[in-house]
Amino acid sequence: MILLVGLGNPGERYKNTRHNVGREIAAAFAAAHDFSEFRFEKKWKSQVAEGNIGKTKAVVVLPDTMMNKSGAAIAPAARFFKIKPKGIFMIHDDADIPLGRAKLSYGKHSAGHKGVESAIRALKTKDFWRFRIGIAGKRDIPAEKLVLKKFTHDETRILKKISKKTVEAIATAATETCERAMNEYHR
Known part of the structure; x- marks a missing residue:
């Protein structure tokens, strides 16, 4: 069984912003x-959906907390379903990765991502899988402003490609x- 967590902020105001890319890909x-x-x-x-991927049961969790409080939603869901951290797949934005690129990593520090920091604190471990979706654009925009920007039309086309690739990798x-997912994902 896996717990797939899409990080983002709840509400229409944040829809289609860079910070919500994890939430949108999980959905x-x-x-x-x-x-x-x-x-x-x-x-x-959280918003929760359940299903199967082949023989694997999966629960998709979209925290309805603000990004920096995500751990308050993730840890209780993981405990309820008795999912060990290695069975948690988290999808989130990463301002250090160029738009159109993504990385799958395991057991890494948060690199300053507040939602990931919250999850690490609540789970008491960093040993879970992270699908890190690149959102970096122009370097002259501070990260706290970049994450709340909406994607342009051209950026949305790029994002659709990486979204499809991420869904396949998950x-x-x-x-x-x-x-194996990592080998295919990083090509």
């Missing part, structure tokens, strides 16, 4: 694999191995 994954409709789970402060990681 796209659930839709692509015919998961249940998202429902609000009060005890996890399925590979869930049904085969994360190492």
Whole structure:
């Protein structure tokens, strides 16, 4: 069983912003694999959908907390489903990776990402899988402003390609191995 977490901020105001790329890709994954409709789970402060990828059961969690409080949603869901950290796949934006690129990593520090920091504190470990989606654009924009910017039309086209690739990599990681997903994802 896996717990797929899409980091982002809740609400229309943040829709299509760079900081919400994880949340949007996780929702796209659930839709692509015919998961249940998202429902609000009060005890996890999250939108939740469930389904299967091959023989692997998966739960998609979209925290309805602000980004820097994501751990308050992730840790209770992981405990409820008895999912060890290695079974947690987190998708989030990464301002250090160029737009159109992505990386799959395991056991890395947060690199200053507040949502990841919150998850590490709540889970008491950094040993989980992270699909890091590049959002970097012009370097003259401070990161705290960049993450709240919406994507341009051209950037949205680029994002759709990496979103599709990420959805495929998550399925590979869930049904085969994360190492195989990493090999395919980093090409």
